Amino acid sequence: MSVTSPKGFRAAGVTAGLKASGAPDVALVVNDGPRTDAAAVFTRNRVQAAPVLWSRQAVRDGRLQAVVLNSGGANACTGPEGFADTHRTAEHVAQVLGISAVDVAVCSTGLIGDRLPMPLLLAGVDDAAQSLSAVGGSEAAEAIRTTDTRAKQVVTTSNGFTVGGMAKGAGMLAPGLATMLCVITTDAVTDAGSLQAALAAATRVTFDRVDADGCMSTNDTVVAMASGASGVEAGPGELAAAVRDVCAGLCAQLIADAEGATKEVRVEVVGAADEDDAVEVGRSIARNNLLKCALFGNDPNWGRVLAAVGTTDAAFEPDRLDVAINGVQVCRGGAAGDDRSGVDLGGRDVHILVDLHAGEQTATIWTNDLSHAYVEENSAYST
Amino acid sequence: MSVTSPKGFRAAGVTAGLKASGAPDVALVVNDGPRTDAAAVFTRNRVQAAPVLWSRQAVRDGRLQAVVLNSGGANACTGPEGFADTHRTAEHVAQVLGISAVDVAVCSTGLIGDRLPMPLLLAGVDDAAQSLSAVGGSEAAEAIRTTDTRAKQVVTTSNGFTVGGMAKGAGMLAPGLATMLCVITTDAVTDAGSLQAALAAATRVTFDRVDADGCMSTNDTVVAMASGASGVEAGPGELAAAVRDVCAGLCAQLIADAEGATKEVRVEVVGAADEDDAVEVGRSIARNNLLKCALFGNDPNWGRVLAAVGTTDAAFEPDRLDVAINGVQVCRGGAAGDDRSGVDLGGRDVHILVDLHAGEQTATIWTNDLSHAYVEENSAYST
Known part of the structure; x- marks a missing residue:
């Protein structure tokens, strides 16, 4: 469900061993098209994790074919080596999927300051690629959890197209600097500019107004991908409303699952x-x-x-x-x-x-x- | 000690019954001159307690002859009635001491939103006035405590003049909106302008840089009074250095006594x-x-x-x-x-x-x- 509810997407979540707990920790979401329009918003923190620096460049042309996400390590404040790790992850995803690395966004969440164990991560990417499925959304949502007590997913369908989303982050109260990651998918036919406008308008009144502990993450990323597989052209207002609904639903789940909160x-x-x-x-x-x-x-x-x-x-x-x-x-x-x-x-x-x-x-x-x-x-x- | 260490000052601290605990809760500090130069800095919070509004006016002419302080209630967000209570307190102090109400500063600390029990407070003022003593500084410092585990006092003597100070506020970690009150006294000969400059320069690098929980009080007040009783004219640099030392010493005590802090x-x-x-x-x-x-x-x-x-x-x-x-x-x-x-x-x-x-x-x-x-x-x- 969730990110695989819209047509044209496959996803997977696997255990790569990044987490000591043995819980799932690598997720992959792939847009099989026919369109590959994409948009994203990122943390405004000036200290940005390597995956944020990479993904910002990757989405600049308004196209993405895949997002790879890992929990178990934020890859933030890891210097040029950390950036090389992110680059290598994107290259590996691209190679396995037969696409271009610049069409792969990367998201990481976990402790700041430590390098990722790359052999484990790359093996996890291989595993995830082999596990990709049109019903894999929930597994992907599980794999991006850190201290979240449950996976967070929302789906909405209106006027012939569907928008799905998954998020992690225990309501900005999460340990690990409140890292919040979100992937939104839709099978609407839209262009990258309209998708970016819809996403920016939605996050402004949803994720940007969740402020559980005032701490701004180095890794916050919201990625949106549109496959066009429904064949239904979404009007800008329609699309914006659906994306806002999905973001609002995910925010409510974030707040409800905030670590340690009683209110x-x-x-x-x-x-x-x-x-x-x-x-x-x-x-x-x-x-x-x-x-x-x-x-x-x-x-x-x-x-x-x-x-x-x-x-x-x-x-x-x-x-x-x-x-x-x-x-x-x-x-x-x-x-x-x-x-x-x-x-x-x-x-x-x-x-x-x-x-x-x-x-x-x-x-x-x-x-x-x-x-x-x-x-x-x-x-x-x-x- | 402390505010009565400089010549020309008397002080007292008494139990008026404002606190349920029966601990001392009303303090009075009187400048017997010969000079009555005064200065003050106040909270920058736009929601200001009645005593802040009053004292800001009282000190405007650079002269104060007394400061009355109470714990057990902040008299903040109490409307025109609360301001009238503060006014009445100043008038009462003036009447008892035979001075003018506009030469009386008022400070309050405690819970926001409740009116003060005026009969108790005014009786406490009478009691304090009768208890005034040239060695009463420590009793005054005791009476302004809220959750402070100990009274905070500092004295410094240099080049023939003395500066003393007392403060309350458990390091901005204090309950009751971190209310911080401070009275500084000196027997140096100075003018109000120099005293204000010294106080502003000192608080800028001391009290203004104590930030234990980021919460700004409605009641923060630092009052300085100079009696001139030493007969020693302090150079602006000398006075500023001594006031800064006293403020820094009080800040260190505030941080060390911060409620609940372990570091x-x-x-x-x-x-x-x-x-x-x-x-x-x-x-x-x-x-x-x-x-x-x-x-x-x-x-x-x-x-x-x-x-x-x-x-x-x-x-x-x-x-x-x-x-x-x-x-x-x-x-x-x-x-x-x-x-x-x-x-x-x-x-x-x-x-x-x-x-x-x-x-x-x-x-x-x-x-x-x-x-x-x-x-x-x-x-x-x-x-």
């Missing part, structure tokens, strides 16, 4: 003068460690929300700020509103609604609480 | 193109939750350092970054350097040295690790 927190900012203000305010709230600890403790500490809003440059007047937590308006006009003891934080879902009363724009940021388990997971990763 | 982390950035770059990089590292968890776990995870550097706009080339942790150069030229297993993180002190190789400027940011105890303290504060 899924939706920070909704309304009444902003512009969308950038709304995003800035939402992000500031989502990154406030004191608030995140309070939520872990089921404490509707709205003062910490206001203090976070106060650190931004957004347009607002402090004495007009309203905050509701799970439907109870605990802050009205910058001061105490309804009794905070009325807020029920017993469940996993938390909705923080902030009204800046400065305009009409809105944005939503998704995050998690800050828990003992987060500290535990992330203090014991590379050792 | 005191010095992030030193060298080779920066300019000082702003060095500060931005240091702050980004200091705020990286994944790195802070790794340090808690004694894991010299330099990859997380590089990923944090990569999120900044500072001038650097990724393949020229060097990182040393506690003297071991674990990253050289953006890739693995010496064996990370050689890093000893067994003690409390951690030194992270980052060389950007982009210039000659440097900056140091002080922070802590992210521990189970931090989560515990901050998830259980207002409840």
Whole structure:
């Protein structure tokens, strides 16, 4: 399912031995066409892993025929040798599949700073190529897991074409620098420019607004490939909507599976003068460690929300700020509103609604609480 | 000691009953002159507590005769009523001391959003005024503690004048939105402008570079008062150096007493193109939750350092970054350097040295690790 649900794709996931656990760790997704239009977005971190540097070049011409992904090592901060490893991986995939290396994207996830065990990885590529199947999507989704407790897949079909996606990354709370990888496939007929526009528009309001711990990865990559195998030409709006739905579905799964989290927190900012203000305010709230600890403790500490809003440059007047937590308006006009003891934080879902009363724009940021388990997971990763 | 070490000052700390624990919670520091030059710096949070709004006005003319401080409530986000409470507190202090309310600064610390119990507070002011003593500094320092495990005081004497200081705030890791309050006193003869310049220069490289959890308070206030009682005129450089020493000493105590922290982390950035770059990089590292968890776990995870550097706009080339942790150069030229297993993180002190190789400027940011105890303290504060 997932990336192999659209026509024209095969995938596989195998165990190459990169992970000490013996879990699957190499995935391959191949676009058999007839078209090979492709698009991608990458981390904005200036320290970029070798596979990011490679894939950025590979997708530049708007064409990809395959994506190879490995867990068990990020191949980041590995110098020229690390880049050569990525190049060699792409060449190997190309040779096995009879395609060109510049049509192969590479994604890696895991610990930063260590070289990959190349003989194991290349043997894994051979194995994956032999295992490729039109129903191999779920195996591929399994193989890209790191600390994800489950594989993440979404499929949507509309108007004769299908979009599928898989992702890994335990909601940016993941150890290993929150590495988030995503592959999206579609059998719609489209061109690379339209696909890139759809992907950029989708990630802007989905992956870019998941901010579980504020830490930006060196490896984040979202690749989209279109086979055209449905024969159905997707209108730009149609395609964009379907890609956005798939990204949103994957984001919800990322947040729900965030390592160590006990809450899924939706920070909704309304009444902003512009969308950038709304995003800035939402992000500031989502990154406030004191608030995140309070939520872990089921404490509707709205003062910490206001203090976070106060650190931004957004347009607002402090004495007009309203905050509701799970439907109870605990802050009205910058001061105490309804009794905070009325807020029920017993469940996993938390909705923080902030009204800046400065305009009409809105944005939503998704995050998690800050828990003992987060500290535990992330203090014991590379050792 | 501390704020009463310089000549011309009396202080007191009393129990007014604001804290459920029955610990001291109201402090008063009075400048008996002959001079009343004063200066202050405040939080840059746009959501400012009532006492910050008041004290900013009070110090505008460069004169203060008293500072009243309370723990047990921040009086932040309390609306016009909260401001009236602060005003009334200043008026009461003025009446009791026979001075003008506009020469009284007010500082509060504790939970955001609740009104202060004014009858208790005003009775505490009466009590404090009656208890004022030229050796009352330590009692005042005790009364401003919230979760601080010990009072924080520093005194320095040089060239015939003395500077004393007290502070509260468990290293920005404190619950209650990290409220940091500080009172500095000196018997040097100076003018308000020189004192303000000395204070601003000192806080820029001390309090402003303590960044334990990235959360900016609504109440942060540093007040300085000069009595001139030594009769010694301090040169601007002399005064600035002494004030900086006192601030640096208080910062070291804040970091050492940070709630829940097991490490005191010095992030030193060298080779920066300019000082702003060095500060931005240091702050980004200091705020990286994944790195802070790794340090808690004694894991010299330099990859997380590089990923944090990569999120900044500072001038650097990724393949020229060097990182040393506690003297071991674990990253050289953006890739693995010496064996990370050689890093000893067994003690409390951690030194992270980052060389950007982009210039000659440097900056140091002080922070802590992210521990189970931090989560515990901050998830259980207002409840």
